Amino acid sequence: MTLYGYARVSTNDQDLTIQREALLSAGCELVREEKRSGTTLEGRQELDTLMAFMRPGDTLMVTRIDRLARSIGDLQDIVRQLKAKGVSLRATEQPIDTSTAAGKAFLDMLGVFAEFETNLRKERQLEGIAKAKEAGVYKGRKPSIDVEKVKALHANGQGATAIAKALGIGRASVYRVLEGDAS
Structure with missing residues (x-):
């Protein structure tokens, strides 16, 4: 029966120290960490490694449920996988016990709130962008393709692949520039 920790933050400029220390203090023998969004399970290699490695009787520990997943669907998928493997789930900051009906209900409520928080953050971001656009402040991402260089190389007889x-850049980007030039 091994206690494994999982720590996650969303961006590279965030720090995992507090989570790591809390998990080690709680008795985790190994803590896997990653800096990936919690809104999807895709690309979360450290979580995948833990899921593949854990055996019946082991426990996966996180500091908070939102470190594990930011959508109720993903959280339920993880919990089902853990249950199928005979692995329990615990959190250092929340009273979670996935072996009881009350614990499962509490876990689901926390998952709903994590997803709700993510959706609110997206709404606020979109409102801020719309307001900035109205004020003429937000211009979007700067172009990453030098249109003039594409046109110059094409004028010198180079094909899309060579350009x-x-x-x-991608060939499709070259074609978009050249098609825009033709219209």
């Missing part, structure tokens, strides 16, 4: 390779 894409020379500029480190």
Whole structure:
């Protein structure tokens, strides 16, 4: 029966120290960490490694449920996988026991709130962008393709593949520039 910790933050500039220390203090023998969004399970190699490695009787520990998943669907998928493996789930900051009906209900409520918080954050972000656009402040992302270089290389007789390779961009981007030039 091994206690494994999982720590996650969303961005590279965030720090995992507090989570790591809490998990180690709670008795975790191993803590896996990653800096990936919790809104999806895709690309979360450290979580995948833990899920593949844990055996019946082991426990997965997180500091809070939102470190594990930010959507109720993903959280339920993780819990089902853990249950199928005979692995329990605990959190250092929340009273979670997935072996009881009350614990499962509490876990689901926390998952709903984590998803709700994510949705609110997205709404606020979209409102802020719309307001900035109205004020003429928000112009969007700066173009990553030098249109003039694409046109110059094409004028020199280079094909889309050669242009894409020379500029480190995709061929589809080259075609979009050239098609825009033709219209």
